[in-house]
Amino acid sequence: MTKVAILGAAGRMGQALIRCSQRQPGITVVAAFETEGHAAIGQDAGLFAGVGPIKLPITAPKKNDADVVIDFTFHTAVIANLAAAVAARQAYVLGTTGLTDAEQAAVNHAAQTIPIVWAPNMSLGVNLLLDLVRRAATTLGPEYDAEIVEMHHHFKKDAPSGTALGLANALATGRGVNLKDVACYGREGMTGERPSGQIGIHAVRGGDVVGDHIVMFATDGERVEITHRASSRECFANGALKAAAWLHGRKPGLYNMRNVLNLD
Secondary structure: EEEEEEEEEOHHHHHHHHHHHHHOEEEEEEEEEEEOOOOOOEEEHHHHHHHOOOOOOOEEEOOOOOOOEEEEOHHHHHHHHHHHHHHHHHHEOOOOOOOOHHHHHHHHHOOOEEEEEOOOOOOOHHHHHHHHHHHHHHHHOOOOEEEEEEEEEOOOOOOOOOOHHHHHHHHHHHHHOOHHEEEEEOOOOOOOOOOOHHHOEEEEOOOOOOOEEEEEEEEEEEEEEEEEEEOHHHHHHHHHHHHHHHHHOOEEEEEEEEOOOOOO
């Protein structure tokens, strides 16, 4: 049995994790945390998430006996959250996107002490999509213009999405190039002709869209599109819980969902 602590338990992903944990064999949630002073503190985590009472109150972060911590909070909280996990020698599943260079460095440093699964997207479908995009980029080459379009709900704070960046990196890897050298983040004005080999990345925001990602490969006479649409956050939550069970007992190091799903 893997004991899990959920950070940001009152958030949209936190609630999805609580709901899915009740259907996930081998997982038990032993802590549900929110920031000090949050209105949800003191409420039953199960009732708050809509699955009925589970006799686990939402509390401010405190010492706990979890084997694995799952973090989908805002990027500015990651360094402190990691430090607490390192101090307690707890494994760590990180799904937060939009990390700064300093925050990414903190993840890499913590991975020397504890095992960490860090992925821009935890769903099985998206991780298969990453593999398909890399293969398509290798096969089609730069003769096919590559564009990525992602859409999310209007509450999302970072752009482009971590998943879109992951797809762009998979595409660049398939072509054997450095993404920083070929990325174009949106277009405006007299941009001139599209350079060969460019990878376009575009972010759209609106409504309650959980997450849509489209990767297009276009050349004269044809276009190939690979699409993933998430209709519920539970696909991400189920993946994160699967990652937590897989991570329990692993050696320190930085892992990803390809490792969890044995895609390599």
